[in-house]
Amino acid sequence: MIEARGLVKTFGGTRAVDGVSLDVGAGEIFGFIGPNGAGKTTTLRILATLLEPDAGEASVAGRSVRDDPEAVRRAIGYMPDEFGVYPGLRVDEYLDFFAAAYRLPRARRRAVVEDVLKLTDLEGIREKRVEALSRGMRQRLGLGKCLVHDPAVLLLDEPASGLDPRARIEIRELLRELARMGKTILLSSHILTELSDLCTRVGIIEKGRLLASGTPEEILRGLAASRTLRVRVAERLPEAAELLRGVSGVTHVEERDGEAIVLFDGEERDIHRLLRPLVERELPVVAVVPESRDLERIFLRVTKGELA
Ligand SMILES: Nc1ncnc2c1ncn2[C@@H]1O[C@H](COP(=O)(O)OP(=O)(O)OP(=O)(O)O)[C@@H](O)[C@H]1O
Ligand SMILES: [Mg+2]
Incomplete structure (x- = not known):
């Protein structure tokens, strides 16, 4: 039309x-x-x-x-x-x-x-x-x-x-x-x-x-192949962050406010792979929270030229 x-x-x-x-x-x-x-x-x-x-x-x-x-x-x-x-x-x-x-x-x-x-x-x-x-x-x-x-x-x-x-x-x-x-x-x-x-x-x-x-x-x-996840542990955060850095698909890990902020290039169904090494070492994982990936955030990235 x-x-x-x-x-x-x-x-x-x-x-x-x-x-x-x-x-x-x-x-x-x-x-x-x-x-x-x-x-x-x-x-x-x-x-x-x-x-x-x-x-x-x-x-x-x-x-x-x-x-x-x-x-x-x-x-x-x-x-x-x-x-x-x-x-x-x-x-x-x-x-x-x-x-x-x-x-x-x-x-x-x-x-x-x-x-x-x-x-x-x-x-x-x-x-x-x-x-x-x-x-x-x-x-x-x-x-x-x-x-x-x-x-x-x-x-x-x-x-x-x-x-x-x-x-x-x-x-x-x-x-x-x-x-x-x-x-x-x-x-x-x-x-x-x-x-x-x-x-x-x-x-x-x-x-x-x-x-x-x-x-x-x-x-x-198409525009946000990578996702951001917040992984919270009750203790031993630096150890958790280091383990997360070793997981395939993880491109960046930052420690912030008691959480590991993880940039992960993978499907939703692959998120569990992040947890395996942490669980194996008996790290007390409290939560894994995917950050919302609404269009607004992507729009911001697009219009800042990051993804254009
Ligand atoms: N009649 C006009 N004379 C001169 N410049 C114009 C004219 N109309 C639009 N422009 C310019 O063209 C560009 C696009 O304007 P336009 O109004 O299409 O944007 P917009 O996406 O509708 O923005 P907004 O969200 O503010 O409504 C702007 O730089 C604007 O200053
Ligand atoms: Mg207008």
């Missing part, structure tokens, strides 16, 4: 997007993850036909953003990172305004606005003025606005930014529901764990380049 090949966009001397290629299949939720200034918004704006790329090609729902921007616009719902609302309008009027802008016939508009209000859980505040909405409500309204023409593809720029945990869960549920309805979603975030559990695949972007992409599991496997 979304295909990009070698996208480049330069502003002055800055290469905001520097050869980005990606594919997002129907029904996927693809997370575009990167720090501030990485080029997420610029890429999304190119896909949304709001910016022309200097080089490269992109198509959305099979239509070229260069040659057929009108068709792309009909196929997408785009939610910018910041959007203004027209003050004075009520929530339902706001949605109706956009339905009218998409030239939906009046009779159909009413039904569509009802559907969107229900889906985004804004029914209860349909009469509220849009300028009086909380950030969470506003994000849901922004999403709702993208849905009135029933697009196949959603391009969402930081849909969960600035939301409290509860509002974030609401947005997450809504995005899940939209994916269940068959929509293809490309979303961006600069916080890796914010929505990554929702994503079928993620791409990590920095300085305009896509450093890695794949399922969250693939990223974990």
